[in-house]
Amino acid sequence: MAFDITIDDLGDLVRGAALLGTGGGGDPAIGHTLVVEALRDRGTITVIDPDELSDDDFVIPTALMGAPSVLVERLPRGSEPVDALRALESHTGHTATATMPIESGGINSTIPLFVAAQLGIPVVDADGMGRAFPELQMETFAVYGVNGSPLAIADEHGHTAIVDTAANNKKMENWARALTIKMGGVGYIAEYGMSGAAVRRTAIPRTLSLALRLGRTIREAREQHRDPVEALSDVLSETLYHHGEVIFTGKIVDVERTTVEGFTRGTARIAGFDDDADCAVDFQNEYLVARIGNRTRVLVPDLITILHLETGEPITAETLRYGQRVRVFAISTPEMMRTPEALETFGPAAFGLTENFVPFEQLAEAVVR
Amino acid sequence: MHPPRLGAVTRTHEVTYMRIGIDVGGTNTDAVLLDGNSVLAETKTATSADVTSGIVNAIDQLRHARPFEPAAIKAVMIGTTHFINAIVEADRLSPTAALRLGLPATASLPPLVGWPDRLIKAINGQGYLCHGGHEFDGRLISPLDRSELLRVIEDIHTRGIRSVAISSVFSPVNAELEQEVASLVLEQVPGVHVSMSHEIGRMGLLERENATIINACLRELAEQVCIGLAATLREAGFAAPLYLSQNDGTLMDVDYAREYPVATFASGPTNSMRGAAFLSGLETCAVVDVGGTTSDVGILQSGFPREATAEVNVGGVRTNFRMPDVLSVGIGGGSRVRVHNDDVTVGPDSVGYRLRDEAYVFGGHTLTATDLAVASGQAEVGDPALVAKLDPTQVRAGLDHMAAKVAEVVDRMRTSPTPLPVALVGGGSILLPDELDGAAKVLRPDHFAVANAIGAAIAQIGGEVDRIFAVAPGKRDDVLDTAKQEAVDRAVAAGAEPASVEIVDVEEVPIAYLPGNATRIRVRAVGDLTLRDL
Numbered sequence: 001m002a003f004d005i006t007i008d009d010l011g012d013l014v015r016g017a018a019l020l021g022t023g024g025g026g027d028p029a030i031g032h033t034l035v036v037e038a039l040r041d042r043g044t045i046t047v048i049d050p051d052e053l054s055d056d057d058f059v060i061p062t063a064l065m066g067a068p069s070v071l072v073e074r075l076p077r078g079s080e081p082v083d084a085l086r087a088l089e090s091h092t093g094h095t096a097t098a099t100m101p102i103e104s105g106g107i108n109s110t111i112p113l114f115v116a117a118q119l120g121i122p123v124v125d126a127d128g129m130g131r132a133f134p135e136l137q138m139e140t141f142a143v144y145g146v147n148g149s150p151l152a153i154a155d156e157h158g159h160t161a162i163v164d165t166a167a168n169n170k171k172m173e174n175w176a177r178a179l180t181i182k183m184g185g186v187g188y189i190a191e192y193g194m195s196g197a198a199v200r201r202t203a204i205p206r207t208l209s210l211a212l213r214l215g216r217t218i219r220e221a222r223e224q225h226r227d228p229v230e231a232l233s234d235v236l237s238e239t240l241y242h243h244g245e246v247i248f249t250g251k252i253v254d255v256e257r258t259t260v261e262g263f264t265r266g267t268a269r270i271a272g273f274d275d276d277a278d279c280a281v282d283f284q285n286e287y288l289v290a291r292i293g294n295r296t297r298v299l300v301p302d303l304i305t306i307l308h309l310e311t312g313e314p315i316t317a318e319t320l321r322y323g324q325r326v327r328v329f330a331i332s333t334p335e336m337m338r339t340p341e342a343l344e345t346f347g348p349a350a351f352g353l354t355e356n357f358v359p360f361e362q363l364a365e366a367v368v369r
Numbered sequence: 370m371h372p373p374r375l376g377a378v379t380r381t382h383e384v385t386y387m388r389i390g391i392d393v394g395g396t397n398t399d400a401v402l403l404d405g406n407s408v409l410a411e412t413k414t415a416t417s418a419d420v421t422s423g424i425v426n427a428i429d430q431l432r433h434a435r436p437f438e439p440a441a442i443k444a445v446m447i448g449t450t451h452f453i454n455a456i457v458e459a460d461r462l463s464p465t466a467a468l469r470l471g472l473p474a475t476a477s478l479p480p481l482v483g484w485p486d487r488l489i490k491a492i493n494g495q496g497y498l499c500h501g502g503h504e505f506d507g508r509l510i511s512p513l514d515r516s517e518l519l520r521v522i523e524d525i526h527t528r529g530i531r532s533v534a535i536s537s538v539f540s541p542v543n544a545e546l547e548q549e550v551a552s553l554v555l556e557q558v559p560g561v562h563v564s565m566s567h568e569i570g571r572m573g574l575l576e577r578e579n580a581t582i583i584n585a586c587l588r589e590l591a592e593q594v595c596i597g598l599a600a601t602l603r604e605a606g607f608a609a610p611l612y613l614s615q616n617d618g619t620l621m622d623v624d625y626a627r628e629y630p631v632a633t634f635a636s637g638p639t640n641s642m643r644g645a646a647f648l649s650g651l652e653t654c655a656v657v658d659v660g661g662t663t664s665d666v667g668i669l670q671s672g673f674p675r676e677a678t679a680e681v682n683v684g685g686v687r688t689n690f691r692m693p694d695v696l697s698v699g700i701g702g703g704s705r706v707r708v709h710n711d712d713v714t715v716g717p718d719s720v721g722y723r724l725r726d727e728a729y730v731f732g733g734h735t736l737t738a739t740d741l742a743v744a745s746g747q748a749e750v751g752d753p754a755l756v757a758k759l760d761p762t763q764v765r766a767g768l769d770h771m772a773a774k775v776a777e778v779v780d781r782m783r784t785s786p787t788p789l790p791v792a793l794v795g796g797g798s799i800l801l802p803d804e805l806d807g808a809a810k811v812l813r814p815d816h817f818a819v820a821n822a823i824g825a826a827i828a829q830i831g832g833e834v835d836r837i838f839a840v841a842p843g844k845r846d847d848v849l850d851t852a853k854q855e856a857v858d859r860a861v862a863a864g865a866e867p868a869s870v871e872i873v874d875v876e877e878v879p880i881a882y883l884p885g886n887a888t889r890i891r892v893r894a895v896g897d898l899t900l901r902d903l
Contacts, residue, residue, distance in 0.1 A: 074475065
């Protein structure tokens with residue numbers, strides 16, 4: 001069902017998107033403010049269900065790529081994502097009838113809203129990751145047969161480039177990443193242009209409305225004095241992401257973070273309150289693996305989120321700070337992201353990890369603390 | 370609303386050193402005289418509009434309660450909500466410009482974006498976007514455009530703006546552009562105040578810039594208050610150093626506070642929570658601080674105030690200050706009481722500092738929360754005869770209403786189903802009963818009325834390291850340990866009790882344009898002030 005997003009929905013939407021962003025996907029406050037400013041002129045944005053697309057609709061997803069730690073300093077000029085979309089339209093000769101997120105995250109769920117508000121086109125309630133991933137080939141779009149190329153990338157000077165690597169999506173990522181680094185670590189892209197039929201076949205459906213619902217759940221739980229993670233687990237059990245669970249509670253005692261090769265990489269260490277246990281979470285923009293002691297506890301593509309202990313607000317990797325008291329909350333990824341071909345694209349091996357993927361709800365059995 | 374409780378409370382035989390803690394709140398100025406850990410005297414007086422005369426009164430009363438020679442005082446510590454109140458009330462602020470270097474980037478979210486209109490108006494806020502700023506790796510986004518800057522500065526001058534906040538993209542990595550533009554502004558606009566973002570905040574342009582603008586619009590007020598305070602104490606014969614409480618419970622000297630008033634921002638709740646912990650001996654509890662206008666509820670966990678989450682709004686402005694998590698409700702000693710048939714409501718509006726003129730018990734004509742407390746016999750303030758005719762049923766209904774409101778806020782702050790003990794502090798806590806719904810127990814520690822001033826007096830001492838380290842591969846842990854040890858050593862050298870020192874903050878900013886994996890490392894350590902000496 002189509003629905004309208006207004007300024008009042010945005011707080012919940014970016015909160016839920018930041019949760020699905022699993023530490024990455026960009027700063028939710030910046031995403032929020034960008035769309036609020038755009039909506040001041042335009043009131044509402046229409047979100048349409050993938051089932052409402054006609055086969056010959058042409059959808060061009062829009063996004064930011066690069067290091068989240070750069071975005072919080074070098075804010076956008078505001079023209080970049082539309083510049084990228086226009087460049088792709090003129091390159092392909094197809095006009096976008098809608099835009100769509102490529103991933104769920106604080107900024108990348110909102111860039112398409114920002115574009116939609118500027119152009120007056122709808123946003124499709126779906127994306128290609130169902131969470132956030134650091135690289136552009138890590139898309140269910142790609143896994144199920146849509147090419148990322150041609151891709152258009154824009155910077156704040158109004159300059160654009162087209163990357164066309166045919167069916168080689170990993171090469172598209174590499175080339176676009178090289179351009180992003182030259183742009184100072186963040187660029188704005190339009191890619192994976194596809195028909196309405198292809199969206200229905202390859203996208204994770206209804207992730208914007210899910211983000212809205214998850215964000216509302218956290219806020220309402222807080223208002224009603226309920227434990228936010230219990231409320232989240234209840235909601236998740238009714239969705240494609242069927243299982244959510246707290247795997248560790250403690251205080252952040254170390255955050256190692258560098259901006260390299262166009263990513264924010266690092267490790268957060270969390271010390272338990274009551275015992276000597278510790279938890280280490282590695283990230284490459286997104287949280288990839290959580291280890292408790294020497295044991296692997298959650299592995300990509302399952303979702304790892306770090307939440308403020310008391311409020312349940314998700315914390316992104318670039319805002320993790322020494323001394324924060326947190327809970328590590330894991331969410332099982334939808335089944336269409338656990339198939340062999342999906343795991344080949346964004347399973348542990350795609351990140352250089354040697355462990356085989358095991359759904360974390362099964363790993364849970366092995367580690368009883 | 371409390372008559373000053375005079376007289377010595379605790380005496381020790383040996384004088385270690387005496388200090389005065391003062392809390393300047395919106396309604397009352399509280400003062401305590403401490404000798405080591407003993408409270409020798411406490412007073413409560415009305416806050417004056419000029420801040421300083423209220424402090425003079427407070428000190429006079431202290432001397433009356435417990436005579437001492439000014440020369441015997443080794444330190445005067447002041448905690449104040451004066452600056453944060455100025456922002457919340459959008460009053461007493463200077464005309465301020467925000468000049469950001471970053472074009473063509475950042476234009477989608479210009480300076481002052483998301484600020485409440487009322488506050489922008491109160492500071493006559495002007496935002497300017499100019500070329501400049503760095504990339505993360507030290508390249509320029511664009512070079513400074515001198516003629517553009519001169520045009521902007523002329524506009525700032527023409528508009529009569531007296532304080533300028535300068536921010537530049539990635540200035541925590543490279544501060545040169547902010548410094549260059551600050552010099553230019555100072556050269557072109559004589560007498561203007563300049564605040565630079567790299568000195569005030571951390572990574573995150575919008576939050577750092579917001580904190581810098583807040584600092585800028587408080588500069589004139591801070592100068593006036595700080596100069597006034599120093600002069601007042603000097604005239605009264607005090608030679609002791611004058612400190613102001615900072616957000617993290619540590620102290621800064623008065624000259625520093627003049628330039629960085631924003632650093633005092635959260636000191637009010639921090640002092641009240643630390644004072645409550647000190648007085649009650651509780652490690653984990655809810656602290657309810659009842660003042661003249663509001664009751665502020667915070668949570669102590671293992672002796673530390675629970676910190677608010679990343680997003681802290683101050684007067685509607687998003688910042689990334691580390692502040693205690695505090696929820697307020699409009700229940701205080703001066704809250705107005707309204708009676709409609711059987712329905713009695715209290716607050717949220719208050720007569721505030723006019724309590725001593727307007728409340729029934731002081732001969733006034735406004736029914737206030739304090740009048741109810743006196744009528745019920747719960748408190749002894751003013752003239753009880755003036756409230757003798759109040760209907761006891763209505764008095765009870767009003768008091769119950771307040772207790773229920775406060776209990777509700779305590780309940781909202783609680784994050785587990787287990788009931789917490791509640792420590793009541795602040796002069797207005799006489800309004801509340803000895804039992805609250807959902808509280809494990811209710812404590813009213815000795816000296817509860819002046820917990821904030823005690824919090825200021827038992828302030829902590831910090832040590833900070835902030836410089837660029839070369840981090841060789843595989844040596845990060847060693848480098849961090851070195852930096853942490855240095856911060857601890859500095860805190861101890863500054864007077865912190867070694868066993869109490871904790872690392873409270875670590876921030877690393879890679880400086881990619883310098884060779885050798887250069888990293889700016891900031892570490893802050895904080896500990897209790899030793900009682901030996903300052």
